Amino acid sequence: MTNDSAMDRLLSASGRLFIAAAAFLTLAVLAGFGLLAPASTPGQIFWVLASKSTLSSTLRLSVPIVLAALGGIFAEKSGIINIGLEGLLIISAFAAIFGADATGSLWLGFLIGIVASTLLAAVFAVVCIEFRADQIIAGLAVWLIALGLAPFASQVFYGGPNTSNVGTFDTITVPALADIPFFGALFDASPAVYIMFLAVAASWYVLNRTTFGRWVRAAGENPKALDTAGVDVSRVRYAAVLLSGVLSGMGGAALAINIGQFTGNGPTMVNGKGFIAIVAYLFGNYNPVGALLSTTLFAGLDAVQLRLQTADVIAVPDSLVQTIPFVAVIVVLALVGKTRLPEAAGEHYESGEE
């Protein structure tokens, strides 16, 4: 058993290292082309990769995925697998626009989005913790409820699955720093992007450096020990799931306010971002920084493929280019399939006192 998990960890570490090395090598080769033969196809790809606009596009696309992934990390670290992230994003995206429309303030709308997502997460927590429902099924239910409820509410209030427009946040530009090539994108972005970076840092700190973080990890790894130490496991898990609602709510609200409208047809404007978030934190091995990096990889591919299309660099059929992020997800899962779940994730914990 110990040998196995040690082996697993080694394999997963080498898998990640392998991917990192491969990515670095590819980048180095492209950079070589970019410098020596900027007009060649690989050279052009390099300049697309190295452009400031690709980075800022990547950051914008990353925001909802990273925030949902952070929420997923808290929930799962505490032992509750939350696959309802997609649903939390959907409900908060709608509520944010509705709130902004009703109150006339984008920031109030943002808050209302967070509240809606947190309420739905609370329902999920009660169902999983109090009523001991299977977490996977309850998570799917969260998704399905939001998928039905948000377009329905839009139908009621706006007469169709699409809401009206409420406007967007103004970008915050740091003078001088914003003019740096490539990295300038970090200083010329919407408030949501800064919120994302703050949330990543705060999540990492809370998980690894605070008592609450230790409790969360213990609730997922060894709830019995935590219980013995006199901490109420259920309360820690409630807190963690609610936190996942708050974080996902920020993600969904940011997604919708970035456009200023909620569009609710088919898979809605969220369009699978919650599920990519799950992949992102698994690939990032439950580390907030890892989740940020893996998300920028996926979102970056998305941003790059749009630019390769417009620049007409590679004559690959567009529909094929559009599958790149999803193929990447599969490859990543196959190579890094050894990600270790928290020991007690998915299991209900019953305190001995009852």
Added chain:
Amino acid sequence: MCDTEVFNAYRHRWWDMSQRRRTFISSVGTATAIGLAGCLGGDGGDGSGGDGGDTDSDGGDGDSGPAARVGMVYATGGLGDGSFNDQAQTGAIRSADELNIEYDESQPEAVQDFGSLQQQYAQSSNPDYDLVCCIGFLQADALTETASQYPEQDFMIVDSVVEADNVGSYVFGEHQGSFLIGLMAAKLTSQDFSAGTGSTQSDSTSVGFVGGVEGDLIGRFEAGYKAGVKHAEEDVDVQTAYVGDFNDPSGGQEAALSMYESGADIVYHAAGNTGTGVFRAAQEAERFAVGVDRDQSVTKSDFSDVILASMVKRVDNAVYTSVESVVNDNFEGGAVNTLGLEQNGVEAVYGQQLGSEIPQGVKDEVSEIRQSIIDGDISVPTDPDNV
């Protein structure tokens, strides 16, 4: 832990919890069903459509009951898209006002819903529908099947041709309208022009096109647009991208931003809801965009400061004409009606706010070329590979 152990553990908990879970799942089922029912819900309560229930409450014209009943199955973008579906609805509202008909609406969630919604109207006997309007080319496959199952029911489809004796097909000359847009865009990017929020970069001559899903239909927009640009100015560069979705505004925004950042002055979209992102990008980049299907400077008035023009497709006329023919008992099943520039099926409509600032010279040229296309002096390609 080996796999069977995991499996058994799951199975054990499954049985353990089954009682509670069953109630839970059934409540989830109900919630979802309510949600879906809401989305498919018919007349939307805006009063313009009227519903099938009250046959003689409108009382106006002495005769009880409407002249005809029409079922509308919209495209997946949904109402409120400010373009295609709303334009179709305009036709239904006009028919209701002028022809004394009643209509019922349904907004499919996804492509696989088309068949069942078409059938729902076709097999309904209370009320009995005289015509089912299928909006959007994605409905063609489902309609081919539905039409053969209900040979007595009249259907009409917009944007595609279904060969059946009970289906009237309405297609548009999108390539012709897009040609005029391309012409205008190329003329404007080649000169210094500023109006509203936007302005063209004097040192760059480049325009863009954002498509929804790549295919024959959107290909006609792209082909006409590119041909129009080329006709006006040989050396203007056209950037194109397909987002892969008609309902992905974030994708549209990113695609358009990347075009503006690499020098495009004007981006034309044929991408439904995805286009909202294109307009948002135009405002951010302080450049211009061109709308599609309806006069989007009106339907998306928040963006009227960047919308130069719209390639309007008179889907409403197609709906109205077909309803009229049913009311007058001269519906022609199996006919293909092409609505091009000549029939006013497509038009380049200048933006409400910016239209007056477009130089008269450009406008004159556009109307000149419009006439040459109608006269057949210029033939516009429909396949982007042939431009």
